[in-house]
Amino acid sequence: MSFERRKVRTGRVVSDRMDKSVVVVVEWRQPHRLYRKSVRKRTRFVVHDADNYCRVGDTVSIIEA
Numbered sequence: 001m002s003f004e005r006r007k008v009r010t011g012r013v014v015s016d017r018m019d020k021s022v023v024v025v026v027e028w029r030q031p032h033r034l035y036r037k038s039v040r041k042r043t044r045f046v047v048h049d050a051d052n053y054c055r056v057g058d059t060v061s062i063i064e065a
Helices: none
Strands: 008-015 021-031 038-048 059-063
Touching: 008 038, 021 059, 038 059
Parallel strands: none
Antiparallel strands: 008 021, 008 059, 021 038
8 A cells, every 4th residue: 555545534542551552442423324413423542552641632644553
């Protein structure tokens, strides 16, 4: 995969208990398929953090490897 086409997502750190890893939640809105009301969706990513720099509540950008 070329470097220009990698996905970049912005999310919030929800867990930093692992060594050199954090859990990031990315939220987006999508209309409900029947009622068309906007519904919040969430995806959790386990992200590498080599320096243990991130803390819970931080807003971070993650890039696809």
